Amino acid sequence: MKPSNPATDNLAANYTQEINGALAALAAVQPREGLEQRVLACIASAPELPWYRRLSIMPVGHRGWALAAASAVIVAGGVTMTTYHHRPTAAPTPIAVHVPRPAQQPAAAAGSVGVSNHPLDENKAKTRHRGVHRSYRAMHEHVPLPHGTAAPMRPQAVPAPQ
Amino acid sequence: MGSYGGNLTGLLPMPETTTSVTAAAPDRAAELTALVNEYSGTLYRVAFSISRNAAEAEDMVQETFLRVLRHRDRLPEIRDARVWLIRITWNLVLDRKRRQKTRPENEDISELARVLPAKEMRADQAVIAAQRHARVLSLIDELPAKERQALLLSALDELSNAEIASVLGITESSVRSRLFRARRDLAEKLRKEGLKS
Numbered sequence: 001m002k003p004s005n006p007a008t009d010n011l012a013a014n015y016t017q018e019i020n021g022a023l024a025a026l027a028a029v030q031p032r033e034g035l036e037q038r039v040l041a042c043i044a045s046a047p048e049l050p051w052y053r054r055l056s057i058m059p060v061g062h063r064g065w066a067l068a069a070a071s072a073v074i075v076a077g078g079v080t081m082t083t084y085h086h087r088p089t090a091a092p093t094p095i096a097v098h099v100p101r102p103a104q105q106p107a108a109a110a111g112s113v114g115v116s117n118h119p120l121d122e123n124k125a126k127t128r129h130r131g132v133h134r135s136y137r138a139m140h141e142h143v144p145l146p147h148g149t150a151a152p153m154r155p156q157a158v159p160a161p162q
Numbered sequence: 163m164g165s166y167g168g169n170l171t172g173l174l175p176m177p178e179t180t181t182s183v184t185a186a187a188p189d190r191a192a193e194l195t196a197l198v199n200e201y202s203g204t205l206y207r208v209a210f211s212i213s214r215n216a217a218e219a220e221d222m223v224q225e226t227f228l229r230v231l232r233h234r235d236r237l238p239e240i241r242d243a244r245v246w247l248i249r250i251t252w253n254l255v256l257d258r259k260r261r262q263k264t265r266p267e268n269e270d271i272s273e274l275a276r277v278l279p280a281k282e283m284r285a286d287q288a289v290i291a292a293q294r295h296a297r298v299l300s301l302i303d304e305l306p307a308k309e310r311q312a313l314l315l316s317a318l319d320e321l322s323n324a325e326i327a328s329v330l331g332i333t334e335s336s337v338r339s340r341l342f343r344a345r346r347d348l349a350e351k352l353r354k355e356g357l358k359s
Contacts, residue, residue, distance in 0.1 A: 014349065027318050035206060
């Protein structure tokens with residue numbers, strides 16, 4: 001706080017009447033007639049707050065009860081959900097059956113990978129290039145050829161032109 | 163969404179089985195009505211001292227009692243209802259002023275001219291006096307917020323220094339020092355303005 005200065009204090013005293021006059025005018029302001037009736041009418045027609053707003057302005061004691069009730073509902077719901085969704089179910093035990101696979105003939109092997117000579121299947125066969133390649137390897141690598149048969153030339157075994 | 167109904171006694175719908183509570187409901191409604199009748203004028207002046215706008219001050223009074231209605235369950239806990247209501251109005255007005263940011267330039271001089279003692283002076287004198295008061299009030303608005311608030315609350319005859327301290331949340335000695343500084347600075351501004359007493 002600034003130290004008191006007699007000059008400024010005197011100045012304030014000179015203007016006291018002016019200041020008090022303005023403040024008195026401010027304090028003498030009166031509302032229009034019927035303010036109380038308008039306020040009461042406003043209160044009576046005020047809309048009720050939604051439940052979440054009422055909860056926010058609820059007194060602390062009441063709010064505690066409301067929070068406890070809400071927590072109980074949430075816990076009960078959680079327990080119910082857990083009980084119904086995590087009920088243990090017996091998983092079917094897989095039965096392992098070992099069946100020896102019979103050796104396929106080349107023609108049958110080719111047929112098994114979807115290669116067909118039918119004209120309608122021509123386009124389909126083009127999209128199955130990898131399948132055809134596999135069938136080629138299946139036929140010439142994994143299937144034993146009869147004796148005296150020349151092995152087919154592999155694509156990568158073709159010598160490059162000099 | 164419903165409303166609180168047209169009758170204030172029906173503000174607190176309570177179960178009929180609890181006789182003590184049903185007795186409290188009309189009591190509280192009557193208490194609210196009594197608060198409106200007793201303090202509307204004071205709250206209007208509090209709001210007007212900041213807003214300087216009659217319509218806005220009336221809105222603030224209505225908003226204050228709407229807040230009271232929402233917190234009506236706390237009414238029995240309130241020790242000094244007058245200071246509590248003034249504090250609500252005060253905060254509401256300050257909030258609105260803060261949100262508006264820009265204050266309209268034209269002061270409500272007509273409102274001041276209306277309340278001046280017109281019987282003792284001629285019409286032209288009343289207008290001149292209202293203009294002088296409006297000028298002083300505009301200088302008050304230029305004061306720092308702390309000093310200005312203390313000075314405006316002190317203008318209300320109904321409020322003692324202790325009550326002003328309670329509204330502003332400060333000590334009584336702080337109120338006195340703020341009032342002193344406010345009057346001193348205001349006098350300095352008036353001197354610079356050339357307004358003579």
